[in-house]
Amino acid sequence: ARERTELPVPQFVKVEGTSEREAVDVTRYLKGFPGKPIEPQKLGRALTRLTGVGRFDSASYWLKEQDGKAGLLVRVEEKNDAPPMFQTxxxxxxxxxxxxxxxxxxRFTFMDVAGYRSEWRTDLLLGNTYGLQTELYRPFWPESRWFFAPHADASDTTFQIYAKNDPLADYRIYRINIGGDLGYSFGRFSELRVGYAVGSLNTKLRLGTPEIPAVEGRVGQSHLHYQLDHTDDPVIPRRGFSAESNFRWFDQSPGAASSFPSMDLRLGYFHPMTRIVSLFAESEGGSTFGTKSTGIPQFFLGGPLRLSAYGNNEFQGNQYYLFRAGLVRDLLTLPPFVGKKVYAVGAYEIGKMYGVTADSNLPNDVAAGFLAETAVGPFFIGGSVGDSGHRKWFFQLGRVF
Structure with a gap:
């Protein structure tokens, strides 16, 4: 019988493919592996987390003998746009x-500013929204799945409400928040967070008739957030599934009679039928669990991907659901200097906002158009026809983080 060959126990870790300082950090991150028999699955998971922090594109390992001792040779490849990063x-x-x-x-991204695998990200927005948002992500220790994330943001944004294609109200909404999260990362694809934030909310009507209350005051909220993303592309997914859920408990909010809960859930599933055609189904919903006096409404429907034939934010309320299903088909490949591909997209949408008076008990529509992955970002142009006389065409170019 053939004798079983056992792998030697590594006595050291050597890292190649990065700077001396980063090699020291990676070696420290893998300090739990020397002196123990190799567990390929455990080591593979550790290297997978290593490539998920933003600096490295890939990581692999081999056994190496040096001075008569067995060790791990870990080779990493840095991303071309490795931090610090400056994105527009x-x-x-x-x-x-x-x-x-x-x-x-x-967006400004700095790595390892508060220890290895920490990340400090700051976004600056100008235009329809003026805003500043910053967050520091820091694991408890380099190899830890547990992390904490202090964050702060301030924004001044335009918020418009339409009925069909007719503008009803134009608001400015001012928000300031500061808080912190405690979280757990289940891997590269999902994480759970719990935290608290305190700040202020101010809504001002600039033009039109009042459609939501004008409020001003303190906001305090505890929140629980879970996110899972197993899709193959962040912009135009063709395969995989995603889920995101938020639960919030507002201990204070301007205009609200008392504290209240709020929860929303989003699910997505994408499945390729052929090489050029894939189907998708998405659903979402939210509720304040019967609480009506919340100050401003917590949920809005109307606009692209949210009953596309309807006016932006045409429906406002504290409980809703929305379903979308459709297909994506490859049409053509663009020259490399222009972009990647052009797709045809079609979808059926149906939803409901509870507690509002509408021409239709179940607003629904059919939307179709063309989506292109261009060098300056995704570009969509299309139209939608719905019930009760709702129809419009629209377009969007690019996106901000």
Whole structure:
């Protein structure tokens, strides 16, 4: 019988493919492996987490002998855009083709500023939304799945309400928040967070008739957030599934009679039928569990991907659901300097906002258009026809983080 060959126990870790300082950090991150028999699955998971922090594109390992001792040789490949990173983005929003909005943004990302695998990310927005948002992500220790994340943000944004294609109200909404999260990462694809944030909310009507209350005051909220993303592309997924859930408990909110809960859930499933055609189904819903006096409404429907034939934020309330199903088909490949591909997209949408008076008990529509992955970001142009006389065309170019 053939004798079983056992792998030697590694006595050291050597890292190649990065700077001396980063090699020291990676070696420290893998300090739990020397002196123990190799567990390929455990080591593979550790290297997978290593490539998920933003600096490295890939990581692999071999056994190496040096000075008569066995060890692990870990080779990493840094990303071309490895941190510190400076990213720019913009969005041209023609959700209401007669009133096009523009927002530009800049993201700054710094790695290891508060220890290995920590990340400090700051977003600056100018245009339809003026805003500043910053968060520091820091694991408890380099190899830990547990992390904490202090964060702060301030924004001044335009919020418009339409009925079909007719503008009803134009608000400015001002928010300031500061808080912190405690979280657990289940891997590269999912994480759970719990935290608290305190700040202020101010809504001001600039034009039109009041559609939501004008409020001003303190906001305090505890929150639980879970996110799972197993899709193959962040912009145009063709395969996989995703889930995101938020539960919030507002201990204070301007205009609310008392504290209240709020929860929303989003699910998505994407499945390729052939090489060029894939189907998708998405659903979402939210509720304040019977609480009506919440100050401003917690949920809004109307606009692209949210009953596309309807006006932006046409429905407001404290409980809703929305379903979308459709297909994506490859049409053509763009020249490399222009972008990647052009797709045809079609979808059926149906939803409901409880507690509002509408022409239809179940608003629904059919939307179709063309989606292109261009060098300056995704570009969509299309139209939608719905019930009770709702129809419009719209376009969007780019996106901001």
């Amino acid at each position: 983005a913009f969005e041209v929003d023609g959700s209401q083709a007669g009133n096009v909005d523009f927002t530009t943004g800049t």
